[in-house]
Each structure stands twice: as C-alpha cells, then as structure tokens.
Amino acid sequence: MKKPIYLDYAATTPVDERVAERMVDCLTMTGNFANPASRSHLYGWQAEEAVELGRRQVADLVGADPREIVWTSGATESNNLAIKGIAQAGRERGRHLITSAIEHKAVLDSCQQLEREGFEVTYLRPDASGVIQPQQLADALREDTLLVSLMQVNNEIGTINDIAALGQVAREHGVPLHVDAAQSTGKVAIDLRTLPVDLMSFSAHKSYGPKGVGALYVRRSAGLQVQAQIHGGGHERGLRSGTLPTHQIVGMGAAFALAGAEMAAETARISQLRDRLLAGIAELPGVSLNGSAEQRVPHNLNLAFADVDGELLLLALKDLALSTGSACTSAAVEPSYVLRGIGVPDALAHSSLRLSLGRFTQESDIDAAVDILCRVVNQLRR
Structure with a gap:
C-alpha cells in the first residue's frame, strides 16, 4: 500500500533513527533499564547518569541551567503544571491570569478549569497577523495578576510572538511569564539566559523525539512557588512525582541535541522547500496565507482555498497527509478557533489546510x- 506524502509535522514528528538507537539501549537487561531513583546499586546509578545527561542536553538547547529542567509526560502536562501550579500556589495573592484566545487547548482548558475554581482569566485577541502586541499585554495587567501564559510559535498557523518584548512587559510589572514552546525547539533559537521568561514548556515528539515525555523550565532565580499536580514520591524536587522513563528522557535529550546541531541548516533547507511549494501553487487563484507572512516559522503553511469546501478538499487529498488545524481539534466540524481568532471568515476557515x-x-x-493540490482544487472548483 502506497503511503501518502507526510505534511503534518506540526502534529507530530517521527522519531529520528539516531534517537531511536539511543532509546533502545535503555530497554533491556543489557542496557540502562533501571529506575534512576534506585541509588543503592550500579544499575540505578547508570540510569540516573543517563537521565542527567538528557537533562543537560535539553537545557543546552535553550540556554538553561539543568537544575531548572523538570521532566513531565509532555507539553500538555507542562502547561498544566505551570498554569495551575502557579495559580493554586498564589491564590492568596491574586486570582487573575492572562493568556491569548489562540493558545493550544492545553493552555485554554487549564485556564477554564481555573475559572471554575474561582480565578479570572483575560484572553487577549491577536491582531490579523496572529501575534499579540506588547501594549495589549501591558493594558491587561493588573495588581492581582498571578501569571501571563503566551505561546511562542502557534501550532496551527506558525506565527511567532515576540517573547522578548512580551516578557519585558511582564517583568516590568513583576508578573511571571509562562511560554508554551512545544512548536519552537529546533525552529527558533531560544536563550533563557537573556529571555525574560520564567517558565517554558517543551515536548519531545514535536522535535523528532518520542511521545510521552516533555519538560518544564522553571527559572531558579525567580523564586517561584509551583504547586505540584501529581503526587507520590516527590520526584523532580517535589514538582512532579513518578518513576522517570529513562528511555524516553534519553530520547528527548538526543533529539534536542540534534535539533541544536542541525537547526541553522535545516531552517534554510525548509525555507527553500516552503518557497518552492508557494511558487508551485501560485497559479491557483484564490489562495491566501493565514497569519503573518514574515513573523512565522518556515515549517508551517496554513493556506485558505477560496470557493472550496475544506472537508471535501481534505478527503480528496488522500495522497497527502495534512490537516485542517491542530491535531487535538482536527475532528471538530466547527471552523478552527485559531483562524476565527485572527478574523478569518468562517467560509475561508472551513477551506483552510x-x-x-x-x-x-x-x-x-x-x-x-x-501537482496534487493544483489538480484537486481545480477539480473541486468546477
């Protein structure tokens, strides 16, 4: 059976074979299979050493201290831990949070849960280009604001927020900034030694690592109080209990090391491919780009095809593996809330890929x- 061309890397990436080789070494009796918390024997020491190497590799990619990296099961858990953990720990000081209307569902649903617990959330609306302006954030900040949570790279439209400018606004008001960077690693250079960011969420499977593992950066110098969301053993300095999955952590570390080593060359290569794709479909009338043309990663193209039903288009493109939006919401019949959030009309949102x-x-x-896109779109427009 012929497989379709995979163009859904924003949903997930395959594990790089070089990463998989490192992971396999941590699964059987001859490898690093032991519990890294077992400090009474050699097996545990070796597993702990492998875990700490992975921690350093993640930290190195983003300019962090390894002691600031907390292992989680993925960016969804990292977002939950950062947002709910800060809010619940600080509820005596305030009950207000700020995020945007086009965040990943892991952020939006965490905020909605906090609203049910009595917190108040301000949802900033991006401009038509899909980014949040620093003045919007400044206008929304209050004396009782506990946290600002804004993504760096949008998972649906690929636009990039100016985290340095947004973080500076938050810092001037003494409010910690959490950033969802699941879509950033390997695409955008991150240096947390200079970025005014206090918490940052990462995922392995968006960067050619395994599913089921992620990390949360927590700035040590910020003195943040974060309430744990998972209890049972006090692992990860009490922030996240549970036996650490050595093989997945090794995979995430290896994937992040490769991402750092290959980012410049890979970004240039992907940019050329993106330009080739855009040039190829230039003959199609009624095609528009959703989100900023400049302030975006080259890996993501969210395109609207006027006068074409998006669901029919997706069904007709059986030889291409792509999506109508976030993988977490792609089964929904409603237009993408992200596209609605930047002012794309419903008809165009429905016809976007x-x-x-x-x-x-x-x-x-x-x-x-x-060739497939041009042929199918022309057929559906007849």
Missing part, C-alpha cells in the same frame, strides 16, 4: 504535493 514540513520532507515530496 495546514501543511507542515519537516526533516524528512524532500523536493520530490513538494513537487508531487503541488
């Missing part, structure tokens, strides 16, 4: 995708 490119995308894939 997200094409995301990655490490294993080749020129031949792009050329074939262009």
Whole structure:
C-alpha cells in the first residue's frame, strides 16, 4: 500500500533513527533499564547518569541551567503544571491570569478549569497577523495578576510572538511569564539566559523525539512557588512525582541535541522547500496565507482555498497527509478557533489546510504535493 506524502509535522514528528538507537539501549537487561531513583546499586546509578545527561542536553538547547529542567509526560502536562501550579500556589495573592484566545487547548482548558475554581482569566485577541502586541499585554495587567501564559510559535498557523518584548512587559510589572514552546525547539533559537521568561514548556515528539515525555523550565532565580499536580514520591524536587522513563528522557535529550546541531541548516533547507511549494501553487487563484507572512516559522503553511469546501478538499487529498488545524481539534466540524481568532471568515476557515514540513520532507515530496493540490482544487472548483 502506497503511503501518502507526510505534511503534518506540526502534529507530530517521527522519531529520528539516531534517537531511536539511543532509546533502545535503555530497554533491556543489557542496557540502562533501571529506575534512576534506585541509588543503592550500579544499575540505578547508570540510569540516573543517563537521565542527567538528557537533562543537560535539553537545557543546552535553550540556554538553561539543568537544575531548572523538570521532566513531565509532555507539553500538555507542562502547561498544566505551570498554569495551575502557579495559580493554586498564589491564590492568596491574586486570582487573575492572562493568556491569548489562540493558545493550544492545553493552555485554554487549564485556564477554564481555573475559572471554575474561582480565578479570572483575560484572553487577549491577536491582531490579523496572529501575534499579540506588547501594549495589549501591558493594558491587561493588573495588581492581582498571578501569571501571563503566551505561546511562542502557534501550532496551527506558525506565527511567532515576540517573547522578548512580551516578557519585558511582564517583568516590568513583576508578573511571571509562562511560554508554551512545544512548536519552537529546533525552529527558533531560544536563550533563557537573556529571555525574560520564567517558565517554558517543551515536548519531545514535536522535535523528532518520542511521545510521552516533555519538560518544564522553571527559572531558579525567580523564586517561584509551583504547586505540584501529581503526587507520590516527590520526584523532580517535589514538582512532579513518578518513576522517570529513562528511555524516553534519553530520547528527548538526543533529539534536542540534534535539533541544536542541525537547526541553522535545516531552517534554510525548509525555507527553500516552503518557497518552492508557494511558487508551485501560485497559479491557483484564490489562495491566501493565514497569519503573518514574515513573523512565522518556515515549517508551517496554513493556506485558505477560496470557493472550496475544506472537508471535501481534505478527503480528496488522500495522497497527502495534512490537516485542517491542530491535531487535538482536527475532528471538530466547527471552523478552527485559531483562524476565527485572527478574523478569518468562517467560509475561508472551513477551506483552510495546514501543511507542515519537516526533516524528512524532500523536493520530490513538494513537487508531487503541488501537482496534487493544483489538480484537486481545480477539480473541486468546477
């Protein structure tokens, strides 16, 4: 059976074979299979050493101290821990949080849960380009604001918020900033030694690592109080209990090390592929780009095809693996809340597709995708 061309890297990436090789070494009796918390024997010491190497590799990619990296099961858990953990620990000082209307569902649902617990949340609306302006944040901050949570790279439209400017506004008001960076690693350079960010969420599976593991950066110098969301053993300095999955952590560390080493060359290569795709579909009338054309990662193209039903288009594109938006909400019939949030009319939102490119995308894939897209769109418009 011929597989479709994979253009859904924003949903997940395959594990790089170099990463998989490192992980396999942590699964059986001959490898680092032990519990890294077992400090009474050699097996545990070796597993702990592997875990700490992974921690350093994650920290190195983002300019953090390894002691600031907390292991989680993924960016969803990291977002929950950061947002609910800060709010619940600080509820005596305030009950107000700020986020945006186009965050990932892991952030929005965490905020909605806090609203049910009596907190108040301000949802900033991005401009038409899909970014939040610093003045919007400044205007929304209050004396009782406990946390600002804003993503760096949007998972649906690929736009990039100016985290340095937003973080400076938050810092001037003495409010910690949490950033969802699940879509950033390997695409955007991050240096937490200079970025005014206090918490940052990471995912392995968006960067050619395994699913089921992620991390939360918690700035040590900020003196943050974060209430644990999972209890039972006090692992990770009491912030996240549970036996650490050595093989997954090793995979995340290896994936982040590769991401750092290859980011510059890979970004240039992906940019060329993106430009090739756009040039190829230029002959199609009524195609528009959702979100900023400049302030975005080259890996993500969210395109609207006027006068074409998006669901029919997706069904007709059986030879392309892509999506109508976030993988967490792609089964929904409603138009994307992200596209609605930046003012895209429902008709165009319904006819929008997200094409995301990655490490294993080749020129031949792009050329074939262009041919398929042009043929199918023209057929559906007849």
